Amino acid sequence: MSARGGGLLVAGTSSDAGKSVITAGILRWLTRQGVRPAPFKGQNMSLNSFVTRDGAEIGRAQAMQAQAARAEPSALMNPVLLKPGSDRSSQVVLLGKAVGEMSARGYHGGRQPELLDTVVDCLEQLRASYDVVICEGAGSPAEINLRRTDIVNMGLARRAGLPAIVVGDIDRGGVFASFFGTTALLSADDQALIAGYVVNKFRGDVTLLQPGLDMLERLTGRPTFGVLPFAHGLGIDEEDGLRVSMRGHVRESSTAAPYGDDLLRIAVPALPLMSNFTDLDALAAEPGVVVRFVDRPQEMADADLVVLPGTRGTVRALEWLRARGLADAVLRRAAEGRPVLGICGGFQLLAQRIEDDVESKAGTVPGLGLLPVLIRFAKHKTLARPSGTAYGEPVTGYEIHHGVAELLGGGEEFLDGCRVGPVWGTHWHGSLESDGFRRAFLREVARVAGRRFVPAPDTSFGALREEQLDRLGDLVEEHMDTAALLRLIEDGAPAGLPFVAPGAP
Numbered sequence: 001m002s003a004r005g006g007g008l009l010v011a012g013t014s015s016d017a018g019k020s021v022i023t024a025g026i027l028r029w030l031t032r033q034g035v036r037p038a039p040f041k042g043q044n045m046s047l048n049s050f051v052t053r054d055g056a057e058i059g060r061a062q063a064m065q066a067q068a069a070r071a072e073p074s075a076l077m078n079p080v081l082l083k084p085g086s087d088r089s090s091q092v093v094l095l096g097k098a099v100g101e102m103s104a105r106g107y108h109g110g111r112q113p114e115l116l117d118t119v120v121d122c123l124e125q126l127r128a129s130y131d132v133v134i135c136e137g138a139g140s141p142a143e144i145n146l147r148r149t150d151i152v153n154m155g156l157a158r159r160a161g162l163p164a165i166v167v168g169d170i171d172r173g174g175v176f177a178s179f180f181g182t183t184a185l186l187s188a189d190d191q192a193l194i195a196g197y198v199v200n201k202f203r204g205d206v207t208l209l210q211p212g213l214d215m216l217e218r219l220t221g222r223p224t225f226g227v228l229p230f231a232h233g234l235g236i237d238e239e240d241g242l243r244v245s246m247r248g249h250v251r252e253s254s255t256a257a258p259y260g261d262d263l264l265r266i267a268v269p270a271l272p273l274m275s276n277f278t279d280l281d282a283l284a285a286e287p288g289v290v291v292r293f294v295d296r297p298q299e300m301a302d303a304d305l306v307v308l309p310g311t312r313g314t315v316r317a318l319e320w321l322r323a324r325g326l327a328d329a330v331l332r333r334a335a336e337g338r339p340v341l342g343i344c345g346g347f348q349l350l351a352q353r354i355e356d357d358v359e360s361k362a363g364t365v366p367g368l369g370l371l372p373v374l375i376r377f378a379k380h381k382t383l384a385r386p387s388g389t390a391y392g393e394p395v396t397g398y399e400i401h402h403g404v405a406e407l408l409g410g411g412e413e414f415l416d417g418c419r420v421g422p423v424w425g426t427h428w429h430g431s432l433e434s435d436g437f438r439r440a441f442l443r444e445v446a447r448v449a450g451r452r453f454v455p456a457p458d459t460s461f462g463a464l465r466e467e468q469l470d471r472l473g474d475l476v477e478e479h480m481d482t483a484a485l486l487r488l489i490e491d492g493a494p495a496g497l498p499f500v501a502p503g504a505p
Helices: 019-032 060-068 104-108 112-129 144-149 154-160 175-184 210-220 277-284 314-323 326-335 345-349 435-449 461-479 482-491
Strands: 006-012 037-040 043-045 049-051 057-059 080-084 089-094 097-103 132-136 164-169 194-202 224-229 264-269 289-294 305-308 340-343 353-356 363-366 373-384 387-390 393-396 399-407 412-414 417-420 423-426
Touching: 006 019, 006 154, 006 482, 019 037, 019 060, 019 132, 019 461, 037 060, 037 112, 049 060, 049 399, 057 060, 057 080, 060 132, 060 461, 080 112, 097 373, 112 132, 112 154, 144 154, 164 175, 175 194, 175 210, 210 224, 224 461, 224 482, 264 277, 264 435, 277 289, 277 305, 277 435, 305 326, 305 345, 314 326, 314 345, 314 353, 326 340, 340 345, 345 399, 345 423, 387 435, 393 435, 412 423, 435 461
Parallel strands: 006 132, 006 164, 037 132, 043 080, 164 194, 194 224, 264 289, 264 305, 305 340, 340 423, 353 373
Antiparallel strands: 049 057, 080 089, 089 097, 353 363, 373 399, 387 393, 412 417, 417 423
């Protein structure tokens, strides 16, 4: 590729259309062509986040996309991150640091011109450092109620001169209407940057789709850049834990037979405002491990391990556990000597008491009392990339939390948290991605649970993630018009693309 500083916006007909994974696939494909690309998302709304090496918090999806591009994650790649605390308000993270809580009305009615300047400046810094920047939109550019304050879809594309492709999920139905309607609702100036479409998650014979693609091009004047087939088993990091089913298996649970004689069953209460549930992916990738989300005590009865995941609302999650009888079920498990693991907010739930004048402003509330820990919420968030050892194995992780743990004594040290009998707690996200530690921990869980489960000795979570990213790159290479995609990235959208209103077929 000859052009330096080229770019592309991957927009979508809706949330979950496939923008994140197709962006990652384009990045991995470009990397394999010898191009140095970088990901970018001007504004992200997600409870799944990651900490960069220099202590900045960004969306987990952008960290995954950086891995696809073989680039170091940076706050420049996701300058604005919104972390929902309720249906109406979010914590605003700007350039990797939390700057306060804001209502949706206050956010969209206030700082958008200033934020757009910041977003465009970050994009330009990336364009100066990389050959290509592939930008991911948010939701849909056809959210016309928010167009005036848009800093991530066509507002960004217009300011930065980015051509855009629109991704639609055909598995949901109505993809042609979604493509047409999305384009039709845009202003003429926004339409001029829409170069074409990508169909995602198609099942069946693509020739049966062709008449519809031809008509779509006649009506809109825009081609379809590719039809990507439905791909099973892609365990790529999701943006948002709010859309996880309350009950159901983790998507990427391994179908391989257990290495030992028994399965290991893991139950995860689907806490309100659940965050960084990607911690479970490494467990689910182990042959013979079954991970599922639950919301009733009975569903935990046969579990060998219960994992309390992270949450953006610790006190709210505690109330939810108690209201549903899950708190009592966890207490019974511990009394019976059955394993429980708490991660970040889940660790805080296990404390003796919680003093929170920051997140919930509930003051002092009793925790589940299973670990000798006092949690005090601090105004400033802890963002760190710790490393250490456990079970004689090296472990790395990352921390994102307001709650500060004070160990009161009487517990065994465990990853800057503690363990008492069958109950473990730590603030470290991502620790289970350390292969040796994960295997040692699962062996201990199996021993305590009385299961003849043996972790596979050669499972590498890092290698599995690389395989998944390569699969995304393969999908782009095999099912998209990559020559046209390269021209679009280098040259921008063709000038004067027509939009024809529906008339004669």
